[in-house]
Amino acid sequence: MKENFKTLTSTVVPLPIENIDTDQIIPARFLKATTREGFGDNLFRDWRYENGTQPKADFVLNDSTYSGKILAAGKNFGCGSSREHAAWAIYDAGFRVVVSSFFADIFKGNALNNSLLSVQVSDAFLARLFELVEADPQSEVVVDLENQKITLPDGTSESFEINAYKKACLINGYDDIAYLLSLQGDIVAFENKN
């Protein structure tokens, strides 16, 4: 079972780059593992390390000024290959929410199936978010899943969309199987009736 959350208040890791594709998120050479864990170390591997091993000081994940459970990225996040590993890597690295002004469809689905919430906001709202976080890296953003609302440190907020089923899963900490297991009473009743 995954963690559940109704509201998440966290500082933000800003990545104001557009069109980040899944090959950048998790390069293809890291896809051979047979489990879903351990991908976090290789998240943005080629942006994070020089020659594969030397941390690049100027990359945001290596910069201790920024931390948190929310990743904010430029428009069209998660385009490219459909690999689910991209969502696993972001989740495994400790993020629970990604904010962008547009998500590639398949990435959005993969993320939700792995308890990673994608919050799509307007371009202007995203620009404001980057501004505020850069001005004060300690400032916090509030993601209120129950009311589908995201609020910036300056109090401005925007609402966002999410599929009702996936919303229920995230709030209750269910994944698909946990959700089905929670219905076992209904399932047995169905069997008895037929």
Place this chain on the structure above:
Amino acid sequence: MQTLFDKIWDSHVVKRREGFPDVLYIDRHYIHEVTSPQAFNGLRKRGIGVFRTDQTTATADHNVPTKDQHLPIREALSRHQVETLRKNCAEFGVELYDLLHPYQGIVHIIGPELGLTLPGMTMVCGDSHTSTHGAFGSIAFGIGTSEVEQVLATQCVLQYKPRRMRINVNGQLGKGVLSKDIILYIISKISASGGNGYFVEYAGDAIRGLSMEARMTICNMSIEMGARGGLIAPDQTTFDYVKGRRFAPQGEDFEKVVAYWQTLKTDEGAVFDKEYDFDADDIGPMITYGTNPGMGIKVTERIPTLEELKDISEHASFTKSLEYMGLKPGGQLLGQKVDYVFIGSCTNARIEDLRLVADFVKGKRKASGVEVWIIPGSKQVEKQAQEEGLDQVFEEAGFELRGPGCSACLGMNEDKVPAGKYCISTSNRNFEGRQGPGARTFLASPLSAAAAAVTGRVEDIREYI
């Protein structure tokens, strides 16, 4: 007024909520060695068992060798997968029809022949050709490994309901035209993606006139037009086929259930989201020339030219496909040399298919230089072929009758077609590399394959019968 698909689907919904996928109850779950190991791992991690072991049936088919099945599997990865399946089935209490078991075979062949597949059921398997079982008037579709885990854990799967399509085929089929030709014809007309998002009901008198085994061939390839699955309303042909099978209801129970099965049909006036009509008289023996199953023509027709393609965006993939196949736009397949003949797979490896082939080749011999593999769909088909003396006929013709399994349909075991060689195949997919790296596949009916085996060339079967 409801379609048959709606009736079966809706009666299996445990829970339906706005914005949520349906919780669909599954009557029967088939599993095999390739798509189940991670699902069993998932159960282990959660510390739970298989919810309904008596509704779960396993077999080893995708990876198994078709020669010397009594020896340990030589290929390490295949051996590991089959051994893992054994271990998982033993640990979780699932019935396994393992190699050499009298019921072992391709999962979509053994379900129907054992009477496990019945009208009105919902069935799933981690394999796209699960659509085969729809021939009994049931909802059957392939699922992914995470969904296999859902079904093992709860006997339910989360699904959004597909749209409904009906394909009517009316009229008289010509001689030498088989159900394989019907489905290749339909796919060539509506394309390899024409069924995306739909569940198909096949109807019309040409479909009604088919045997159960021929109907299975049609439903099997629903996935090749992109549909989730296909089904055919059950009728007397269905009931006669099911009667007396190993796990089917027997005696009085059977009579009772038939009364219910007779109600399984689409109501007059029920509306489909999409409907197609085809004329059986227009269907001839079919063959594919390209690398998706929609690239099919009547064997007497020419391969299209670039100018004849309706969709300009297809030019690049069409050219690439023909290059892979070593064929020319506008060229002819009749008379084209073949190197391999594969008669097998869940599409066409049932006893009727083998009988048709044996009937045709009796007293003939295969052309020199052609390799012919006959891979029965199951142990039971193999046994029946031996009892009927078909094995003798094949031997005299120079054909090799091997043990059951998926074999060269997907080339996961050792049965691979070498690069650049042409194989006329009764299977369902002609993708690049499907039958082995560089292998070139022509999909066709068992009769067309048999004719090619005898002359070493693509033939119009109608000239030989």
